[in-house]
Amino acid sequence: MTQGTNNAAGENDSLLENLRLELRRGCLVLAVLAELRTEQYGYTLRKGLADRGLAVDEGTLYPLLRRLESQGLLASEWREEEKRNKRFYKISKDGKLVLKQLLAEWQGIGKSLDEILKESGHGNS
């Protein structure tokens, strides 16, 4: 393989990674709100998301949790568990309403995308 082909493959990987992150970023709010229907602290939430195939680093998750809390979609409290202070998050009443609306939007997008992919011959066969 030539140097030029290697560079092109590298650029393609980097482009794909950026697009993948962009795509996942949009879904992350939905996943976090849905997961926090059950109270959890940050680390278990992160593990739970990773176990379901949505790995997210702490530098992305914690700022997002803070933003959602400042927007009134989450509520949090510090509590001691296993001799360590942990911050527990749970979806708020407003958060539940937003989650419901976002889920409807998500399903709509999924349906539209299925249609588009089917028409262009890229659907699952």
Place this chain on the structure above:
Amino acid sequence: MEILDRYLKAVKFWLPSEQKQDIIAELSEDIRSQIDDKESELGRPLNEAEVDAILKQGGPPMLVAQRYLPPRYLIGPALFPMYWFVLRLGWLCIYGPWLIIVIGLKILASFGAAHTGAVASGMFEPFFRSLFIQFAVVTGVFVAIERTHAKAAWLKDWNPRKQLKVRDPNRVPRSSSISELAWYVMLLLWWANALRLPAISEVSITMAPAVSRLYWPILVLILCQGIIDCVNALRPQWNPRRAALRGIVDGLSFLVVGYFLLIWARGGTLVSVTGAKLSSADIAAAQKAITYGWSVVLLIWAAVSYAARTFQDARRAASKPPVHNWALRLLVGD
């Protein structure tokens, strides 16, 4: 764990003071949980390299802290294109021509005109000072607009009918043809000696022999430029034949201007000054000063402009679109 404390301290440094404790407590808990999990998995305490790997995965402290902060910028994405446009406009309208003159002087110096080299060196320092001031002032104004949110009004009152018209690259703006025609009429009158500058008593300024021997060719070139401008004003659409004709006239004009610059570069003069009460030193100084003024203010600019016009004319003559470039459009003037 010293390394973890050092890492958290470094993150803390970049965080806003009111959130420092809260964020660090949560981040610390997350990292400690990761370490605990890994230790349970391996059944032993982690070594330094393994702890380092966990911290490295989190990212550099400044980057980690930055993710907790709201987006911060001096000039936001809404204003940035306009800011960049204003900066470039300044560079193209002022600093581009300035730089061309400085480079032109340096080139002439390499042909043996040492005096032009000294002039060019003297122009460098004010050039960079002025460039820096322009950058600082424009940036300052745009930062102020960003801070006061003055942009909000024009973004809200945006009107799709007020957008710039699509420019036809083969159309000659009438304003450009008429202003150029006015310039060539003035030049013609001056060249034909019909437009006289206020006379200085007992001093006569005439063209130097090296210049006056080109009287007729220059007269014809000026007439040709004027006629092309008249035609352009009446039929403002380029066609290959007209473009080829102007290309020839522009190319010849470039050669004439280049010849004048060469006279100056070789220490010659473009004018002859005579006066009964003037000493030969005064006459030499006056001739040198006028030649220098013409060369620096007019001729270097004219040479670059004619060269650029010839290039664009040649493309039009070959039925190719002219190069769409701000600097070239500024030099060509159409």
